[in-house]
Amino acid sequence: MIGVAVKVVAKIGPWKRIVGDLKQGRGAFWVNIRKLWSIRYSAFLRRRFQKLSTSGGGSEWADLSASTKQSRRGPRKGHSGSRSFSVLTDTGLLKKALSVGASGNVNKKLKHGIRFGIGGPGTHKEGKLTIGQLAVIHQKGNIAGGLPARPIVVLPDSKTKRALRNDMYRALKAAGF
Secondary structure (H helix, E strand, O other): OOOOOOOOOOOOHHHHHHHHHHHHOOOHHHHHHHHHHHHHHHHHHHHHHHHHHHOOOOOOOOOOOHHHHHHOOOOOOOOOOOOOOOOOOOOOHHHHOOOOOOOOEEEEEEOOEEEEEEOOOOEOOOOOOEHHHHHHHHHHOEOOOOEOOOOOOOOOOHHHHHHHHHHHHHHHHHOOO
16 A cells, blocks of 8 residues: 655646657658758768869779860860860859759758759759750760769768767757657
8 A cells, every 4th residue: 555655747738849849750840851961962962072073083984085175175165264174063063952942952851851952943053954954964874875883862971970960969869859
């Protein structure tokens, strides 16, 4: 027989909603995480793009062919000065599309994450291709046409994965978990 007792119960009404939101991928928590992840992943892709384009492709992208370099000897039409031999930076269109909200940027919410890449109806101003079609051509390459694959949208590196994971931990902690 219990003489004196105190019943201690956590009021889980609000917690049920928060846990439900987490499971369903909705609520302010997910809005904030998706926004943060988009910015962080975009920064990773843009840093990688810049590094590979200015290093002649490094070990991941093939350097420009000799004929492409030869055709870039003089200034671009309507410009003065010399041209660079950076890979995939002729117009800057693909790199810009890696920025959140830019033309050609795809940033879709998923239940527990994001889908991020290049696509949409925006067109390349010097051609008939959409930005997405241009990205696919460079992402996959065209062996028959002599264009090597230069993957633009890739899985995050271990440093970025760790940062994304830490973002989640901090957000969960801030939410009281």
